[in-house]
Amino acid sequence: MSGKTQLFKNLKNFRLITFDVTDTLLRFRYPPPIQYAKTATELGVKNINQEQLNECLRKEIKAMAIAHPNFGRSTNLGWQQWWIQLVKNVFRHVKPNIPPEQLDMLAETLLREYRTKEYWSFMEGSVELVQKIRDADKFVGIISNFDPSLSTVLREMEIEHLFDFILTSYEAGAQKPDAKIFSIPLERCNIKPNEALHIGNMYEIDYVGAKNSGWSSLLISQDSNKYENVEVMHVYASIKDVINALENKDIKW
Known part of the structure; x- marks a missing residue:
C-alpha cells in the first residue's frame, strides 16, 4: 500500500x-525572553539582566492572563493594549529608569514585529x-x-x-x-x-x-x-x- x-x-x-x-x-525564531532582550538592545536599551528578564516575562504573562484573560477580551482591554502593557510591565521591572518614550517604542516595536516572518519559523x-x-x-x-x-x-x-x-x-x-x-x-x-x-x-x-x-x-x-x-x-x-x-x-x- x-x-x-x-x-x-x-x-x-x-x-x-x-x-x-x-x-x-510554527515556532518563535528565538525564545521570547531572548528576542525581547535582542530587540531592546537594538533600540538602545542595553545591559539587560537576561535571567531577570526571563523570570519577569514568565510572571507577567501569568499575571496578565489572570487580570485580563484571553488577551484582554474578557475585560475589554483589547489585545494590542494587552501586549503593550505586558511589555511595559516587564521592562519597568528589569530597567526601572528606562525613559517613557523608549519604553513606548520598545512595546510598539515588539507588538508590530511579532506579526512578521522575521520573528517566526516553521x-x-x-x-x-x-x-x-x-x-x-x-x-x-x-x-x-x-x-x-x-x-x-x-x-x-x-x-x-x-x-x-x-x-x-x-x-x-x-x-x-x-x-x-x-x-x-x-x-x-x-x-x-x-x-x-x-x-x-x-x-x-x-x-x-x-x-x-x-x-x-x-x-x-x-x-x-x-x-x-x-x-x-x-x-x-x-x-x-x-x-x-x-x-x-x-x-x-
Missing part, C-alpha cells in the same frame, strides 16, 4: 482536521503535513489560543491560504481546552465531533481538550513516555513522525 493510500485510509473517518499553531506548525514538516491533508480532500483549520493577529502571521509566513478557517480564542470568546472553542468549527462546517481530528503540542490544552469535546486527537510531544492516558499511536515526537505514521501504519482511533 502506498503512503498516500495509507494516509487516506487513516483519515477516512474524518471530514475536519485542525491544528494548533505555536510549537505545532516546525519541520508542518507545511508538508497540512498539504497532504488538504490533498486528502479534508476541511483544514486552525484552533489556537491567540490574539486576532494570527491571520496576519500566517499570511506573512505564506500559509494562510492553506486553511479553510482560522479560529482564535479571542474570536471564539473561549480558550482551549474549553469545549466551546471546539464546537464552533463543527457548527460552521456542519460536522459531528467524531468526524473531527485536532493536532497540537499541549497535553491538557490540545489533546485532552479535543478528546473531552468528542474529537479524536494527536499529540506532538518529545515527552511522549510520560503520558500514560494517551494511546501510543496518538503521540509523536515530531510532525515528521506524524507523517510517517499516517503513511505507514494502521492508526486505531
Whole structure:
C-alpha cells in the first residue's frame, strides 16, 4: 500500500482536521525572553539582566492572563493594549529608569514585529503535513489560543491560504481546552465531533481538550513516555513522525 493510500485510509473517518499553531506548525525564531532582550538592545536599551528578564516575562504573562484573560477580551482591554502593557510591565521591572518614550517604542516595536516572518519559523514538516491533508480532500483549520493577529502571521509566513478557517480564542470568546472553542468549527462546517481530528503540542490544552469535546486527537510531544492516558499511536515526537505514521501504519482511533 502506498503512503498516500495509507494516509487516506487513516483519515477516512474524518471530514475536519485542525491544528494548533505555536510549537505545532510554527515556532518563535528565538525564545521570547531572548528576542525581547535582542530587540531592546537594538533600540538602545542595553545591559539587560537576561535571567531577570526571563523570570519577569514568565510572571507577567501569568499575571496578565489572570487580570485580563484571553488577551484582554474578557475585560475589554483589547489585545494590542494587552501586549503593550505586558511589555511595559516587564521592562519597568528589569530597567526601572528606562525613559517613557523608549519604553513606548520598545512595546510598539515588539507588538508590530511579532506579526512578521522575521520573528517566526516553521516546525519541520508542518507545511508538508497540512498539504497532504488538504490533498486528502479534508476541511483544514486552525484552533489556537491567540490574539486576532494570527491571520496576519500566517499570511506573512505564506500559509494562510492553506486553511479553510482560522479560529482564535479571542474570536471564539473561549480558550482551549474549553469545549466551546471546539464546537464552533463543527457548527460552521456542519460536522459531528467524531468526524473531527485536532493536532497540537499541549497535553491538557490540545489533546485532552479535543478528546473531552468528542474529537479524536494527536499529540506532538518529545515527552511522549510520560503520558500514560494517551494511546501510543496518538503521540509523536515530531510532525515528521506524524507523517510517517499516517503513511505507514494502521492508526486505531
